[in-house]
Amino acid sequence: MAGWAKIGGNMRQFLWMVWLFVAASGASAQTVFQFPEDEEESAFIANEVIATFYHELGHAMIDVLQLPVLGKEEDAADHLSVILMNDIWEEEAAANILASDATAYALLAAQREAGGQEPSYSDEHSMDMQRYYSVVCLFYGANPEARQGLADELGLPPERAERCPEEWQAAAGSWDAVLSDAMPGGDNKGLVMQPGQEGQPLADLIAEEVVAINERFGLPLEVSVVVADCGEANAYYSPSQQTITICNEYAQNLQAMWETSPD
Numbered sequence: 001m002a003g004w005a006k007i008g009g010n011m012r013q014f015l016w017m018v019w020l021f022v023a024a025s026g027a028s029a030q031t032v033f034q035f036p037e038d039e040e041e042s043a044f045i046a047n048e049v050i051a052t053f054y055h056e057l058g059h060a061m062i063d064v065l066q067l068p069v070l071g072k073e074e075d076a077a078d079h080l081s082v083i084l085m086n087d088i089w090e091e092e093a094a095a096n097i098l099a100s101d102a103t104a105y106a107l108l109a110a111q112r113e114a115g116g117q118e119p120s121y122s123d124e125h126s127m128d129m130q131r132y133y134s135v136v137c138l139f140y141g142a143n144p145e146a147r148q149g150l151a152d153e154l155g156l157p158p159e160r161a162e163r164c165p166e167e168w169q170a171a172a173g174s175w176d177a178v179l180s181d182a183m184p185g186g187d188n189k190g191l192v193m194q195p196g197q198e199g200q201p202l203a204d205l206i207a208e209e210v211v212a213i214n215e216r217f218g219l220p221l222e223v224s225v226v227v228a229d230c231g232e233a234n235a236y237y238s239p240s241q242q243t244i245t246i247c248n249e250y251a252q253n254l255q256a257m258w259e260t261s262p263d
Helices: 009-025 039-064 073-088 091-114 128-142 144-153 164-179 201-216 248-260
Strands: 191-193 223-228 235-238 243-247
Touching: 039 073, 039 091, 039 201, 039 235, 039 243, 039 248, 073 091, 073 128, 073 164, 073 201, 091 128, 091 144, 091 248, 128 144, 128 164, 144 164, 191 201, 201 223, 243 248
Parallel strands: 191 223, 223 243
Antiparallel strands: 235 243
């Protein structure tokens, strides 16, 4: 993953190198996810885990801040994910995260089609390729001049691209309006990594994101963050436990999608 976050950029670059080293050396004896040695594959997995973490953070914020949602909550969470990519990361790194996120939706759509799985029109999520074009459009709309090449590469139709700056303004404006008071400090709390996960590459990746988020936002309640074996490929926010969980199996599934996808 090229490029590093605006917050603590040098440290985040160092930590990314450490994650790749740990993944390659197999230093952890626990049955947790280890990043593959291939750098491009590892970057895809890490980028998509970050994008997914931002999405689940959106659900957490909607819950603990008691935000009204006019429309699908899943779409609102997707919007926050793109907003955080744009706001936290330097341009090249943000583009790489977005491209990985879009690629994951495309691979998932292809996987479903190959398995003969019909689209679920009753699902709370928009369909995979709808989410693909939505995140690409939002990211492009935030900076059209700098991101025209990326939009072309990812196949954003020109007629959709024309509306993307307005879509970005609507999404970013909606989130900015409700998050302007969610500042760190004072009586506000934040995200808390569950202890005992140190040295696990996936948890270390998420822990660095927790630091970046806590520097930007404060919450009225603590939200726990855990990387765990779940028995399924998933990532989710639990309102009853106020916990964001990133499953090791989710990262494993991303690896499987990458390795079985056409070149």
